[in-house]
Amino acid sequence: EVQLVESGGGVVRPGGSLRLSCAASGFTFDDFGMSWVRQAPGKGLEWVSGITWNGGVIGYGDSVKGRFTISRDNAKKSLYLQMNSLRVEDTAFYYCARDSSGSKDNWGQGTLVTVSS
Amino acid sequence: QSALTQPASVSGSPGQSITISCTGTSSDVGGYNYVSWYQQHPGKAPKLMIYEVSYRPSGVSNRFSGSKSGNTASLTISGLQAEDEADYYCSSYTTSSTWVFGGGTKLTVL
Numbered sequence: 001e002v003q004l005v006e007s008g009g010g011v012v013r014p015g016g017s018l019r020l021s022c023a024a025s026g027f028t029f030d031d032f033g034m035s036w037v038r039q040a041p042g043k044g045l046e047w048v049s050g051i052t053w054n055g056g057v058i059g060y061g062d063s064v065k066g067r068f069t070i071s072r073d074n075a076k077k078s079l080y081l082q083m084n085s086l087r088v089e090d091t092a093f094y095y096c097a098r099d100s101s102g103s104k105d106n107w108g109q110g111t112l113v114t115v116s117s
Numbered sequence: 118q119s120a121l122t123q124p125a126s127v128s129g130s131p132g133q134s135i136t137i138s139c140t141g142t143s144s145d146v147g148g149y150n151y152v153s154w155y156q157q158h159p160g161k162a163p164k165l166m167i168y169e170v171s172y173r174p175s176g177v178s179n180r181f182s183g184s185k186s187g188n189t190a191s192l193t194i195s196g197l198q199a200e201d202e203a204d205y206y207c208s209s210y211t212t213s214s215t216w217v218f219g220g221g222t223k224l225t226v227l
Contacts, residue, residue, distance in 0.1 A: 035216070037163075044120070045155070045163065045206050047216040059215050095162060102151030102210055103168035110162055 002026040002106040004096045009111030016086050016115070022079040022096030022108060030054070030074040033099035036081050038092040039110075046092075049081065050099065064090075086115045121146065121207055121219035128225040134195040137222045139207030140188060145217055147188035151210035154183055154192045157221075158203045166205075167192060194224070202226040 008020040022034070035050040049060045049070040058070055069082040079096055091114050097104035122140040129135040139146065139154075146152055152170045155163040165174050167183035170190060180195045190209070194201055207219040 044221040045218040047218060101168050103153035103165055105165045107162040
């Protein structure tokens with residue numbers, strides 16, 4: 001069974017940093033690209049960032065470009081999101097998702113990031 | 118990266134069929150067959166329902182179907198059931214090598 005478990009969320013002040021992690025199990029991690037998708041409370045889904053199986057291709061949404069960095073460690077079967085210069089509008093649930101056939105076919109349960117002074 | 122356009126809400130009675138539209142541009146929906154649909158119940162993570170425009174993942178009911186014409190994709194749910202009440206999101210790959218979601222549609226089963 002595919003499992004994705006996010007961690008690292010919490011409360012941070014504007015301008016602060018946070019690192020999210022996603023632990024994967026139940027599949028061959030380095031066979032798949034991975035993504036981060038976020039959802040502000042009561043709002044819709046927003047693609048944040050994605051990375052190919054070997055980290056060779058990385059992409060970011062316009063709202064986080066230059067502030068967030070995605071990475072992965074295939075040996076540890078883990079995906080990361082380093083978030084710097086956080087803003088109030090970054091407050092959201094952050095989901096880790098597996099990329100497959102042009103879709104996000106498995107999702108974690110999400111971790112809440114709250115940016116507030 | 119403008120969000121894809123979905124109706125804010127749709128509704129139907131049990132047993133009926135409904136269709137949710139998802140309109141983009143030639144730079145996303147119209148340019149690729151990487152259109153997918155997700156179901157999200159309150160407080161839960163999204164669940165993949167349709168990928169590559171019209172394919173159903175294993176375990177998804179055949180009451181769910183997808184299609185695309187030009188820059189508009191559609192999700193049809195036939196034989197509506199109470200458990201189908203949820204939010205639905207479309208998504209597409211884009212020419213910028215990024216992904217974009219629709220604003221979401223709230224389905225109410227009357």
